[in-house]
Amino acid sequence: MKLYYSPGACSLSPHIALHEAGLPFEAVLASTKSHTLQDGTDYYTINPKGYVPLLEFDDGTRLAEGPAIVQWIADQVPQKKLAPAAGTMERYRLQEWLTFIGTEIHKQLSPLFNAAIPAEVKPVFRQKVLDRLAYVDRQLAGREYLMGNFTVADAYLFTVTRWTTPLKLDISGLANLNAFMARMNARPAVQQALKAEATSG
Known part of the structure; x- marks a missing residue:
């Protein structure tokens, strides 16, 4: 493979x-x-x-x-248990997270890497991403991972959240998200x- x-x-x-x-x-x-x-x-x-x-x-x-x-x-x-069993409501919750991360975070970050996007448009995408990450931060309150235990959705969230560093998006105020990133970084x-x-x- x-x-x-x-x-x-x-x-x-x-x-x-x-x-x-x-x-x-x-x-x-x-x-x-x-x-x-x-x-x-x-x-x-x-x-x-x-x-x-x-x-x-x-x-x-x-x-x-x-x-x-x-x-x-x-x-x-x-x-x-990287994903809940197929057909369960928990599996659809996983798909809900994967879709949200893909459409509301990943695809909102993509234009910020594109040199062809006019500079005056980029603040709109930056704010939308920060709003979405603030939502994620609230969902992580009292949880180590998005669904409580680690799933593949956490790997996706970790991946796109890492992009905030080169893009200079300030997420320092999102304590739950930063704690999540630290936990992820520690995983072998x-x-x-x-x-x-x-x-x-």
């Missing part, structure tokens, strides 16, 4: 999930700038969307989109994924 990833991108989320699950995989660096692999292969020939993450199975089947990938990973090791699987990505390329 291969995980196509790019350091600092949202592919960190399934990278963490794979380590949490203990599944064997090969991490394949796919540049989001040049859209090529290290051997020169055109990444568009592997993923026509051109972005990461992408999971490729041993039979050549591929699965794209982070929220779908992390749920597949979780379902391979149900005993680890998170440390493994971050170390692998820091030494890649």
